[in-house]
Amino acid sequence: MSQLTCIEGAQLLTLDAAGRVLDPGELWIEGSRIVHVGLVGSFTPPADAEVRRIDGRGKVVMPGFANCHTHSYAGLLKGTVDTIPLDVFMVNAIIGAGARRPREVYVSAMVGCLEMLLTGTTACLDHFSHRPRHDAEALDAVAQAYADAGVRAAVAPMFSDLPFVDTVPLEDAEMPPALRGLLPATPQPHDPYFAMLEAGLERWQGHPTVRLMLGIDGPQRCSHELLARAGAFAQTHEIGNHTHLLEAKTQWAMAAGRDRRGFVAYLADLGLAGPRSSFAHFVWFDDRDLEAAAASGVNVVHNPSSNLIIGSGIQPLLRLVDAGVPVAFGSDGLNAGNMSMFEKTRLAALLHRVTDTDSRRWLQAGPLLRMATVNGARVLGHGGELGELSAGQLADFVILDGNSLALSPRGQLTTQLVFYEHGASVRDVFVHGEQVVAEGKPTRFDGDAILAEAREIAARLAAENSEGLARAEALHPGLRAMTSRVLNDGCGPCRFATLA
Template identity: 35%
Template sequence: MQAELLIHAPWILPVDAADSQLDDHAIAVSEGRIQALLPSTEARASIEAQREIELPGHVLIPGLINAHTHAAMSLMRGLADDLPLMTWLHEHIWPAEQRWVDPAFVGDGTRLAVLEMLRGGVTCYNDMYFHPEVSAQVTAEAGMRAVIGMIVIDFPTGYAADADGYIAKGLALHEHYRDHPLIRVAFAPHSPYTVSDAPLSRVRTLADQLEIPIHIHVHETRDEVTQSLRDHGQRPLARLDGLGLLDPALLAVHMTQLEDAEIERLAATGTHVVHCPESNLKLASGFCPLARLLEAGVNVALGTDGAASNNDLSMLGEMRTAALLAKGVSGSAAAVPASAALRMATINGARALGLGEEIGSLEPGKAADIVAIDLGDAHTQPVYHPTSQLVYAASSSQVRQVWINGRQVLRDGAPTLIDTADTFARARTWGERLAASD
């Protein structure tokens, strides 16, 4: 057998149905796809590779999937910390967005976010922000995979005047990236409290026609639920259900306020939940009942949210927080083991985005989105169980190599397609502007 690339490592965690651990194995890659996973001794004897890489002390995992973020908001990291959600939004974030968010801001912020995510082993992210056409272009130039949200809200911004305007721009974006190898799109109505029934119904119809996901914040805080009961006479999730939105195309983000009947309804409809534990903790939004959702059979993915409310885009950190928080909330140390946290950050995210047949696990035929993490540091030694070390001890600084579609986009911790110095210089300039006006 011939291969373009052969990668050897002491451990491979393919995130397959059996949660296998492959010791002293190799991954063969050709034309951007995984050809085979096999013991290294067998690979050396049977595969003629154009390039062969030995990674002693490393674990290979599928590329991590950040299932909810606002990439360009990396430029607002630390702008307004330690505030309740609505104070944070109304007095700081939304005024800053009104003044500063334009294509240049989104381009520079997205590039900074993509750089951070690649360095943390993220190979695909699901975004929701203004000027998505800019985010898509920057992401594609960096060789990264993304599902770019077609933002929809009722009120005017510098991007569009009303819901119809947002939808029209979104449809143009979808048409432009229809056949792109790395960029997909999804509808991204912001939330039930910022989008009225008519646009939500139209989004539902268009998403069905185009066969794309819908990505929305819902049940993020107790105040959101109270407001919905006052204004609509029902909880936000019930309102979305009445509009026909609860189904396998929907990614419901945050979900900190859930009753037992709502969890049952999510499971029955195949609706996906995206859990953002660190953002929820920082904004004191509440606790997503993760263990109960998983027990009910709901597919739960992981997201960081934006860097303005996290304050990083580390999916390794998010896995650890999700697993630890679930144990504390449920009162069971056995809740959400390390393997479940890894699935949430990989295959569960892929399935939520409709990409489960393409990415999310290391299996023959899938895209070669591969991450190599060096477990040789002091805080990940000795290695009894690689999955546990990865989830409970590893950090983004240990991510050394990243391939997306078989193309190396991070080599020895450095990006291959992004100018790091220029990216940082632009971020500093934006920081000075925003700080002076906040």
């Protein structure tokens, strides 16, 4: 006997290529897949089927968002970042995260899971950072968090091997040797990372909702030997790589020292830029980088809010779209703002409207939502089977209260979702065919208990790391001076809005 679930009578935002909105519609799922999407009465289940019916009247159903760039360590670091540029942020994040036990890794990830689920995100890519170095216990802890919460996830352990001082364009006058010695410089041997990831791939192989991929970090932070080995590993294991790339101009300034053609062509030669790979941020690209990205088929993950919070700049989104580069969206870590993908989609919509004066070129709400869902699925390795409400797709979707303040009175649905909604209308969430949020509460874990534990851990870690963060403040003036010099040197692309 087959077991089916039907959400009937709702307004269905399919986000398929045709842009169909079905009202009143019905959505049928069996197991982990959608079996039918249509108007009410358009599907007849088998006579012997056991059917669970959910009243969708007054509701809106849409695909769940994919948050394609997160850092789960930051779940315990909310509210710790303000008025600091990227390279200062990096030093503080490394010191502020501290050394963590597996339970702390787990709880931090669960904080992110809770925020994502309750605001309509069903899948994420976690560029997983762990200090002082990765180990199997921490990797299993973060993967288990996503498995327990019911969030579809790709976990990409973030790894680099160069001392911090070698990864930024710091001049001697900007920081004396005594202070340079305080910069993070923990040696990172390659073998333990690849051994851990290889064993992890075997342990998590076949899991229905959690998978692993490479997380080798930005090329300016990695030796050539590490990147070459990573490319070979990715090819052998047929997995992609997720990396920061050209997030800030200080990273653009480091490219010429590695390859005169730019970072993208360099990574493509090593097998780290292709359809299975993704670049987070990708703000400070030049024409050569754009051409190489389009030729490689790589995915780009736009992080508009964190780019603004830490002053990295404004990504030229329309240039990427015009070049045919697939763009998805991400939130970055919770220390750089919230995880509402409604907000990230809205910011992506707004920012390019003040950088391109031709309003005929502005992206409409529907295509932007497809970037946040369909393109996001591609980044996660689920291209073609996730991101739409259509038969055969994985059953990851969100049910919103259509009578909420944000959605009432109703105009054009996609426009209203992008420019008015922030996640408060989310009532129910399904991932892999299972209801993981019911009436605004997670069904697989106690959200209140997780937050209570997170508050205790965060307070303890803040106390433990306070002396290190205080010492790090001595590094800030030199890093700020470096950032200001590079931003104002008149070289390279410009990614800041200038008001005359």
